Amino acid sequence: MSDLTRLTISEARTKLRAREIKATELTDAYLGAIDAANGSLNAYIAVTHDKARDMAKVSDEKLVKGEGGALEGIPLGIKDLFATEGVHTQACSHVLDGFEPCYESTVTANLWADGAVMLGKLNMDEFAMGSSNETSYYGAVINPWRAGGSNKQLVPGGSSGGSAAAVSAWLCAGATATDTGGSIRQPAAFTGTVGIKPTYGRVSRWGTVAFASSLDQAGPISRDVRDAAIMLKSMASVDARDTTSVDLPVPDYEAAIGRSVKGMKIGIPKEYRVEGMPADIEALWQKGIAWLKEAGAEIVDISLPHTKYALPAYYIVAPAEASSNLARYDGVRYGLRVPGKDIIEMYENTRAAGFGREVKRRIMIGTYVLSAGYYDAYYLQAQKVRTLIKKDFEDVFAAGIDVILTPATPSAAFGVADEDMANDPVKMYLNDVFTVTVNMAGLPGIAVPAGLDANGLPLGLQLIGRPFDEETLFQTAHVIEQAAGRFQPEKWW
Template sequence: MTDLTGLTIAEARDKLTKKEISSIELTDAYLGAIDHANGTLNAYVAVTPDKARAMAKASDEKIGKGEAGALEGIPLGIKDLFSTEGVHTQAASHILDGFEPRYESTVTANLWADGAVMLGKLNMDEFAMGSSNETSYYGPVKNPWRKAGSNADMVPGGSSGGSAAAVAAHLCAGATATDTGGSIRQPAALTGTVGIKPTYGRCSRWGIVAFASSLDQAGPIARDVRDSAILLKSMASSDAKDTTSVDREVPDYEAAVGRSVRGLKIGIPKEYRMDGMPEEIETLWQQGIAWLKDAGAEIVDVSLPHTKYALPAYYIVAPAEASSNLARYDGVRYGLRVPGGNIAEMYENTRAAGFGREVKRRIMIGTYVLSAGYYDAYYLQAQKVRTLIKRDFETVYADGVDALLTPATPSAAFGIGDQDMAADPVKMYLNDIFTVTVNMAGLPGIAVPAGLSAAGLPLGLQLIGRPFDEETLFAAGAVIEQAAGRFRPDKWW
């Protein structure tokens, strides 16, 4: 029999339906792979074998009765930001030590309702703050990819680095992830996987640990475009518990995969040609343009003039919202508590011990820009810039452009412990330069593997769509995927 962990979700679904394999067999294959590899890759922070086998057994019974859901029996990994009832949910932070919620996030509840099986919780940057998965309390995740001829460990990107690494290393069939400024698309691009950040409001945020509430959005990371479409169909829903969730029907995203892109107008934003951008990123971009052109799409140059202000505006808005959201962690009701002489001292001690350096940095930036005397100069200005960024996209789409094609990241994966990144946080923040505009405007964006760097590391292209037009992204993404081929790292773990 083929290695069961090598099956895509679509392939596994087909074999389960035909009863060629059972969910128990599939689940045990993944649990075995995790047991073998996780000590090296550090992708999971908690594995739930008993729960996984119980869910798989229930799935096999449903399949036997002809009552299978859309994801019946498919084993998934869940980012540690999603609340899972009775299971480790700590946002990879020390301050949430021991927290096991008594409720389920809407997104994971949707997945379980469709028959998915939970393998465990995936590592991530603490509170989703990071671009390399090095800020986790549980240590960095290792990218399954390495440079050709090198043994150096590479970052998988962040914050959803555990999700991306687990999918790339076949430690789950697919994974949930979240994207506040690129945290689905950037790690997907660095690991040769597919990640889609849907339109803001497409997936409920209820039960997801909040970072920046006006930017956060859940989405899947998967092995290919079809699998990401299958997962998003199950994850997306309207939800009365999340007032930003949009009440509109969820389309059959999978039906869009393979749809013709003939006649689509694809915009190429000139502002994404950054100074110092590596030649191989520009070459990849041109290759992507050629593939879409060959498939019948019309390529047009467009301008998004306020793009240059997106990153600084994002790093005001996101920390401001984080400062507000993270004020709830004080050691009183749950998580870590470090005693003090009085309640104020207990707050201080708990937060000092519980939050990591990057989280503290962003809380301080956010508190500063919201403080009296600086609110108008920073936060209010950033919100005005955000409106202009959104208007840039609206203008381009009003001119008949269906989607935009850009690079997903400014480079391939870099090494764990890279000194340049560690010494200068701004260099780390620049990893989000191509992705933050999408969050600021609330738009959908997908990252698709498109080639390998000179060093043999994966590189991705990004497609940005109109609001709630994820279907066009799946159609165009599938064209790139078919032309580029599939990428898998050489197994060393």
């Protein structure tokens, strides 16, 4: 029955509702696939076999009565950043050892209310800090894709690397993910999957472990654009417990799939043509432009002049907020505790042992930029730059642009333990060069697979939309998906 794992969410939904397959069968197929593959891919850090089967059983009972929800019986993987009641929730950090919350995040509660089934918790960069899924306390996730004729292990991107790898390798029908500077879109591009970062405030952050509160936003990673639309409809909601969530009706995103883009204005920002951009990426971008033009869209050259300041400003704002958010992990109330002669030494010992190298680096950067004498010079300046970046987008959209088209990443997936990346954190940070502007401005952005590079590795294009206009992103992304086709890795695991 392993072929069941190749069904998209929409295909599985149709078969489940027609009673052609059972939710228990579908769930068992995925659990079998996870048990067989996870030793090679390390996508899951906790598999909830019993819980999944119990949830699937309930779904089957509802489907028999014709009472199923929007995701009834659909097995999903959950990034380890989302609180799941009674189940491992540690943000892939040693500092949260043994933590199992007694509450459910709003996002996962919404998914369970719509009938989804939880397969387990997915690996990620520790506290979502990373672009390669190598900073996890539980080890690196391995990308299911390999370059032609090579056995070299590649990263799946980060921080939602476990989510992207699991979806790409048919180990879940879809997955939850989060995006602070590109952590949904970059791994989606590296694995040939679809990932959407919704507008800031579209999805509740309550019960999701915080990295940078003004930038974090949850979204889905899926196999195709339609599945992403289906998942986002269930994930999105207003939430009284998250004052940054916005009280706007959640549209039927799936209804936007298949609409024409004729007459739509697509902006092409000149600032995204970065120095040293690989020929594969430029060629892919040109293909995307041609596809949208052929579909009747108008291509317009635009300028986003403050783009070059986005990455440095992001790496001031994000670590500053992380420094503040991660102060709560002190060994007193939950998680790891390393004893000391007094409470100060206990704090120091716990945090020294509990946090990984990259998390420590960002806490130190963040504490520095917030310190007396540097706050005005760094943090305040970065927030002013952020306002200018947001205004760039507002001006472009006010001039009639509907969607902006850019590459999703500056390259295809790179190797695990890549020396260049390991020895130069800035080089690793540059992986987010095309994605961070979207978070700084609070806009929605989607990565859609659009082709393969010279080595047969997937590459993605990014579409950036107006605030709360995810529908237009789905509409436009579907046109690219139809033109480009679907991409799947060759199974080796």
